[in-house]
Amino acid sequence: MINPHRFSIGPADAGIAMLRWGESGKPPALLVHGTGFVAEVWEEVARELASTYTVYALDRRGHGASHKPDAYHFLDFAEDVSRVIDALDLRDVYGIGHSAGATDLLLAAKLLPGRFTRLFVMEPTVMDPRATHSGGLDDDSMARVHGARRRRAEFDSADAVFERYRTSPTFADWTETSLRAYVRHGFVTLDDGRVRLCCTPEIESAMLRPIYEAMAQVYVGDARGNPFASLAEIDCEVRLTTAANSGPVYWEMARRAVSLIPRVSTLVFEGAGHCVAQEVPAAVVKAVREFAK
Template sequence: MDGQAVEPITEAPRARRFPLPSRGGEIAALEFGPADRPLDILFCHANGFNALTYRSILAPLEGLRILAIDLRGHGATTLPTPIEDRNGWKIYRDDILALLPIVAEAPVVMAGHSMGGASSLLAAAAAPEKVRSLVLFDPVLMPDALSAAAAPSAVAQSPMVQGALRRRATFADKAAAFAAYRGRGAFATWSEAQLADYVEAGFVATDDGQVTLACAPAWEASNFASYDPDIYPALVAEPCPIRILRAETGSTCRIEDRLPDLTASGRVRVETVAGTSHFLPMERPDLVRQALWAVAQV
């Protein structure tokens, strides 16, 4: 990515790998902050992205130990990607639950963007003793769209699924991928540093000298097609404090009609961030850092 401006960071994250024999491979992760400190935050990325995409957002949180993981089928993680019989997004829940005892002795803050936020919520609901708080950035919460689960043909033809399947997977090199994405489509509101990091970890070399997406279009599409109907019930049932920052435009956190009931007890806090899209963490990294720092200090 020569010649592209990259936001300065005080310390590069440490690459980590965690074997999960029971899950069939390894989870790759980036570790930020003091290595000798108990884990503060486990962070999960959005569908199609990777841990490095959030480097410039998470790295400035000096003093906190943060582990940002590559979910199954993304980045450098080697867990298998069975599109058939994958048990929806619970496949990510179960990966997280297998990882937590390895990386954290005490309950941690779990945070995530989009699918990563929803997967964190599923994990927290399944093992509440391991999670002390949740911070979710435009998580995928669509309680009124669950009827789509009963209509596979409708799901398969959805714009998100079809768009993922049509995504160009291969480029001559990473510089060509960066140039193709720069300032366009979903990346229009990203900084060059964020895009450079996404491309760096989001593409792998092919045998013929090109690069291809680490998250295969078919796997990305399968994520869109397998939204889990248990995610919203997990939000209601999970006992820990939850803070949600949702996008003003194009949000996947579609819980407007349920906010009075959700927020009545004060356990769930929901804020709509003006001027943001689904890519809220890239557009308002300052708010992401403020939210993470505040909950980690409690």
């Protein structure tokens, strides 16, 4: 088994935690997880890809061992990805991302033109800047954003987390390896032996607001504006995937992305839900390799 090498990029107060599977010298692949997770949830995919690539994965800001700032707009995450690629001097990068992490890669491709050779993005969070709506989030969406603050943050032990999550609809179809990796690295052990989420409910709520705004086509962004028009300027091949068992909002956002990205092809994962890389990692590895041919 190939165990990842752990390191960090940037100063201690703004560090991005990283994993690397395999030795340098091979083409680089960069894996970016979705909201609430950690780099280690890619373990089964990364281990297989390491025979061909030098595989990197990062903890997105607010997650895992990375920094926990106050800003969680889409461009903030994309700039973190760009910072990683520049710090490691990566070229011809194969970007592989899930959900909001897939969005990070799509936006980073505009920030670093010519650095990606291809992007494999699974159900990215995307709005169509040509069809925005006025106003804000409806009551149901606001309830979901605020509801994240009520997520249970502490448990008696990692085993207690695993038993609780094993029956949760979100994690029910995850492989045991993926779920244990998330429980092991998505929580920090406290002095009394209890464990606490690294991505706290307050941080997750802050991340979810712009995501729900993008879903509802009302995203305004921070002072730098709405970044989604830049998807029309992506200069590499993109394979955009959906999953047959995920929700209609993900299919709608995929449709928006396809309408914006110039060189895009699509794929549907049958028999899987939104967290496809943690549910059917072998199918993801096969699809990633086929897209590289």
